[in-house]
Amino acid sequence: MNDDLVFKALADPTRRLLLDRLYEKNGQTLGQLCENLDMARQSATQHLEILEDANLVSTVKRGREKLHFINPVPLFEVYERWVRKFEHRGLSLLHDLKKELEKDAK
Amino acid sequence: MNDDLVFKALADPTRRLLLDRLYEKNGQTLGQLCENLDMARQSATQHLEILEDANLVSTVKRGREKLHFINPVPLFEVYERWVRKFEHRGLSLLHDLKKELEKDAK
DNA sequence: CTTATATGCAGGTATTTACCTGCATGTAAA
DNA sequence: TTTACATGCAGGTAAATACCTGCATATAAG
Numbered sequence: 001m002n003d004d005l006v007f008k009a010l011a012d013p014t015r016r017l018l019l020d021r022l023y024e025k026n027g028q029t030l031g032q033l034c035e036n037l038d039m040a041r042q043s044a045t046q047h048l049e050i051l052e053d054a055n056l057v058s059t060v061k062r063g064r065e066k067l068h069f070i071n072p073v074p075l076f077e078v079y080e081r082w083v084r085k086f087e088h089r090g091l092s093l094l095h096d097l098k099k100e101l102e103k104d105a106k
Numbered sequence: 107m108n109d110d111l112v113f114k115a116l117a118d119p120t121r122r123l124l125l126d127r128l129y130e131k132n133g134q135t136l137g138q139l140c141e142n143l144d145m146a147r148q149s150a151t152q153h154l155e156i157l158e159d160a161n162l163v164s165t166v167k168r169g170r171e172k173l174h175f176i177n178p179v180p181l182f183e184v185y186e187r188w189v190r191k192f193e194h195r196g197l198s199l200l201h202d203l204k205k206e207l208e209k210d211a212k
Numbered sequence: 213c214t215t216a217t218a219t220g221c222a223g224g225t226a227t228t229t230a231c232c233t234g235c236a237t238g239t240a241a242a
Numbered sequence: 243t244t245t246a247c248a249t250g251c252a253g254g255t256a257a258a259t260a261c262c263t264g265c266a267t268a269t270a271a272g
Contacts, residue, residue: 011114027202031247060206060207064238069203094177094178118259148262169269171269
């Protein structure tokens, strides 16, 4: 996985919306995904390309259509790297802050 | 939580590095965090401000120093919203793609 | 009080990004 | 084969972003 591509892909609200739409109905065509998006088709296409580069979306051509499928794997990898690690230390991280604040209060 | 601020904050490699450094040693000063960063102090400061705005980092002033602490809570919220949801559907999402590919092969 | 240190504030610039428009290509249907 | 439809390709622009430099302020130390 390329951390950077995944995080950058998730950094845009339109792309997160596209993932949500694919979650609701997987395998949609480009045209379907662009509907009601409030931007030109080409703009949405570029967002989908970024999602594809990050491996968050895979595509298959069926005739003249392009079908889009979510790939959840990179999300799990983000979890492993960026959430589980912090979970492990639990809230001890916040505890450090609390201790410092108490020191101030004295 | 503000989804957008958190994702945008995580989208930059320098900011992810800063979080890693704070994970290693919580409560560091601005000066400590800037060391060996290969950019001007002011640039790093701006990154830390973005992390603060996203609530991923909290700060306390101690005399003339500014101490930085990780706040892992927004990461857990990202997990809830963006990983657990997809985990729930498991790999059925990938299965959709596999089925489509098999259809092509026929 | 003077000096050194840690951080804050205010621009300025080059790159990246998120849009757009216009046209080309490939596939399906009439 | 002609027409309609879904997508691809190639720039072009405005705004956001990641840097920078220079100077101001506030605290600690001598």
